[in-house]
Amino acid sequence: MTVILNQSFTGISIGAVLLLIALGLTLTFGQMGVINMAHGEFIMAGAYTTYVLQQSISAAGLSLLVALPLAFLVAGTLGALLEWLLIRRLYTRPLDTLLVTWGFSLMLQQLARDIFGAPNVQTRAPDLLTGHISVGGVTFANSRLFILGLALLCVLGLTLVLRLTPLGRRIRAVVQNRDLAEVSGIASERVDRTTFFIGSGLAGVAGVALTLVGPIGPTMGTNYIVDAFLVVVVGGIGQLKGSVITAFVLGVLQAVLEYSTTISVAKVAVLVAIVAFLQWRPQGLYTLRTRSLA
Amino acid sequence: MSGLSISRRGLLAGVSALGASAALSACGAKTGEDSSAGSAAKADTSGSTVKVGLLNSLSGTMAISEVTVHNALLLAVEEINAAGGVLGKKLKPVSQDGASDWPTFAEKAEGLIKDDKVVATFGCWTSASRKAVKPVFERYKSLLFYPVQYEGLEQSPYIFYTGATTNQQIVPALDYLKKQGLTRLYLVGSDYVFPRTANKIIKAYAEANGMKVVGEDYAPLGSTEFSTIVNKVKDSGADAVFNTLNGDSNVAFFKEYKSSGLTAKKMPVLSVSIAEEEVKSIGTQYLEGQLTAWNYYQTTPGSANSAFVKAYQAKYGKDRPTSDPMEAAYISVHLWKAMVEKAGSFDVAKVKAASDGITFDAPEGEVTVDGTTQHVHKTARIGKVGADGLIEEVWNSGKPIEPDPYLKGYSWASGLS
Numbered sequence: 011m012t013v014i015l016n017q018s019f020t021g022i023s024i025g026a027v028l029l030l031i032a033l034g035l036t037l038t039f040g041q042m043g044v045i046n047m048a049h050g051e052f053i054m055a056g057a058y059t060t061y062v063l064q065q066s067i068s069a070a071g072l073s074l075l076v077a078l079p080l081a082f083l084v085a086g087t088l089g090a091l092l093e094w095l096l097i098r099r100l101y102t103r104p105l106d107t108l109l110v111t112w113g114f115s116l117m118l119q120q121l122a123r124d125i126f127g128a129p130n131v132q133t134r135a136p137d138l139l140t141g142h143i144s145v146g147g148v149t150f151a152n153s154r155l156f157i158l159g160l161a162l163l164c165v166l167g168l169t170l171v172l173r174l175t176p177l178g179r180r181i182r183a184v185v186q187n188r189d190l191a192e193v194s195g196i197a198s199e200r201v202d203r204t205t206f207f208i209g210s211g212l213a214g215v216a217g218v219a220l221t222l223v224g225p226i227g228p229t230m231g232t233n234y235i236v237d238a239f240l241v242v243v244v245g246g247i248g249q250l251k252g253s254v255i256t257a258f259v260l261g262v263l264q265a266v267l268e269y270s271t272t273i274s275v276a277k278v279a280v281l282v283a284i285v286a287f288l289q290w291r292p293q294g295l296y297t298l299r300t301r302s303l304a
Numbered sequence: 305m306s307g308l309s310i311s312r313r314g315l316l317a318g319v320s321a322l323g324a325s326a327a328l329s330a331c332g333a334k335t336g337e338d339s340s341a342g343s344a345a346k347a348d349t350s351g352s353t354v355k356v357g358l359l360n361s362l363s364g365t366m367a368i369s370e371v372t373v374h375n376a377l378l379l380a381v382e383e384i385n386a387a388g389g390v391l392g393k394k395l396k397p398v399s400q401d402g403a404s405d406w407p408t409f410a411e412k413a414e415g416l417i418k419d420d421k422v423v424a425t426f427g428c429w430t431s432a433s434r435k436a437v438k439p440v441f442e443r444y445k446s447l448l449f450y451p452v453q454y455e456g457l458e459q460s461p462y463i464f465y466t467g468a469t470t471n472q473q474i475v476p477a478l479d480y481l482k483k484q485g486l487t488r489l490y491l492v493g494s495d496y497v498f499p500r501t502a503n504k505i506i507k508a509y510a511e512a513n514g515m516k517v518v519g520e521d522y523a524p525l526g527s528t529e530f531s532t533i534v535n536k537v538k539d540s541g542a543d544a545v546f547n548t549l550n551g552d553s554n555v556a557f558f559k560e561y562k563s564s565g566l567t568a569k570k571m572p573v574l575s576v577s578i579a580e581e582e583v584k585s586i587g588t589q590y591l592e593g594q595l596t597a598w599n600y601y602q603t604t605p606g607s608a609n610s611a612f613v614k615a616y617q618a619k620y621g622k623d624r625p626t627s628d629p630m631e632a633a634y635i636s637v638h639l640w641k642a643m644v645e646k647a648g649s650f651d652v653a654k655v656k657a658a659s660d661g662i663t664f665d666a667p668e669g670e671v672t673v674d675g676t677t678q679h680v681h682k683t684a685r686i687g688k689v690g691a692d693g694l695i696e697e698v699w700n701s702g703k704p705i706e707p708d709p710y711l712k713g714y715s716w717a718s719g720l721s
Contacts, residue, residue, distance in 0.1 A: 149564050225368075269535065
């Protein structure tokens with residue numbers, strides 16, 4: 011029983027990581043339709059922000075807390091810059107954005123290598139987050155609880171922004187019908203940039219969380235980019251809840267399969283399951299009915 | 305966005321096409337056959353300097369470890385040059401980045417031999433990279449000095465192995481665990497040739513020595529998700545973990561290990577790829593009390609070692625630790641120099657013929673080259689990570705162990721090949 015509970019928690023924590031890395035992408039890819047291959051590098055930017063902060067603020071807990079909003083700003087600014095420089099010229103050519111953003115991601119990787127050096131670096135986790143809580147034989151690692159909480163907080167925040175704020179209403183309006191939104195007086199270009207800023211910023215927040223799990227390196231983003239796209243594609247374009255459900259389902263599936271087989275077999279099985287699912291439901295779990303998306 | 309028409313399938317096709325093109329270009333590097341294949345490439349020894357190749361991963365997941373080896377190689381080259389060079393010629397190091405990618409290693413090795421005309425090459429860390437460059441060095445009849453402990457069962461005529469083979473590291477480590485009564489082992493490793501072969505040897509040893517392997521798991525190189533493996537380890541009832549993870553997967557593994565409540569007291573982890581430099585970057589807080597198996601530690605006594613540590617720290621910074629692979633890399637250049645001087649020539653065949661019995665007063669103690677296996681006699685040492693991040697020796701084999709890469713002297717290993 012404890013095995014099942016422990017593994018379920020592992021699955022949920024893998025899901026939380028997936029959700030965090032995919033959340034920004036649900037906005038930029040899901041809502042705006044931009045295939046942003048540099049999303050992983052925004053994650054990296056967030057992680058390095060944590061690292062840099064820890065050089066100047068030695069209290070690990072404090073620097074982690076400060077890193078969260080700062081990483082959001084850093085990654086968001088990079089994203090807004092990318093949107094302003096390149097992507098806004100390519101909204102009608104989605105497959106070109108794939109190549110352009112991939113090139114941008116390579117440049118960011120090289121930039122990180124030049125600034126921070128090629129070897130990966132690590133941050134110190136605050137003592138509080140290196141421990142664990144045991145409840146009846148089930149172990150909850152504090153760092154994983156923190157990531158889970160952070161993921162849920164981000165989902166909640168994003169939902170509130172999209173549902174309740176004027177900005178959210180504008181974003182949804184542009185997604186659903188760009189022409190009509192423009193006619194109604196919405197500056198769609200500015201909305202695009204803001205959406206991209208938020209989406210990229212969330213990648214930065216994911217980067218902060220990932221410093222608790224593994225090393226920070228120039229190519230760390232490439233480890234996560236495919237998983238992030240998988241979550242959004244399976245979840246269905248344009249829908250937050252699809253990504254949330256998919257992230258946790260994939261996480262638990264991965265954990266269960268990994269426990270009973272090996273990592274490689276589990277990875278293959280999850281991919282096969284995704285392919286089979288998309289054959290049955292090519293539009294993903296949920297779809298947004300709009301007039302602009304095919 | 306109004307003209308947007310993108311399907312999920314189109315996206316996946318695009319993404320996988322990018323992946324496929326990367327894979328294709330990688331394969332292309334590997335199959336870059338040369339028309340002069342089979343003939344020895346001529347090393348250039350005409351000038352007042354000779355070039356030596358340094359082939360290490362300066363980027364990617366292995367850079368955490370390989371950069372330090374590169375530094376140690378440069379230090380050795382510098383020392384030799386300061387003492388007048390080899391056969392009156394100064395050494396000119398040519399560094400190439402293997403980028404933690406095995407086909408890249410093969411490509412760069414070929415470049416070093418063919419284009420730079422190096423007299424010898426020093427480097428490689430993972431067995432996967434060594435296996436990738438082995439045919440290159442054999443084809444061009446050029447020498448590689450490989451400085452890292454490995455899984456044995458190999459004896460290329462063009463490679464000198466200055467790190468430990470299994471009977472100088474893994475077998476003594478198993479002896480040690482057995483003596484401590486830690487007989488139920490869980491094997492965790494990266495998914496490539498070294499951990500898989502090492503674990504085959506461990507399982508054969510365990511069967512013959514009344515130990516039990518209760519679980520075995522492999523993670524892809526560079527993997528950072530270890531929660532499931534750690535859960536499995538925890539539930540397995542093992543006495544100890546035998547860790548053959550490489551590179552910075554160790555960071556993720558030990559973070560997870562600690563946060564799940566496992567400690568060195570409850571279930572020690574014996575690692576064979578974590579040395580002082582890795583301890584430093586993983587974080588002492590995660591590693592204190594855990595065990596390692598090597599032939600050298602920064603704390604190893606002796607004047608040769610204090611001189612080595614002092615020279616290294618003077619060149620690279622006071623806080624830089626020295627480690628076993630660095631030491632093996634450092635001695636590899638000095639051993640090569642001694643071989644060349646004994647042979648009186650840079651010629652590969654003559655250097656090989658002169659290699660047997662070459663000794664060097666190494667930081668780990670005196671080492672002797674075995675000309676038949678092209679390995680080195682080394683003393684095995686088990687150490688424990690201390691609070692200061694250095695490794696304190698808790699046991700050693702007393703004298704250098706003769707290299708036995710095919711484990712011919714061990715009856716339980718007869719089924720391995």
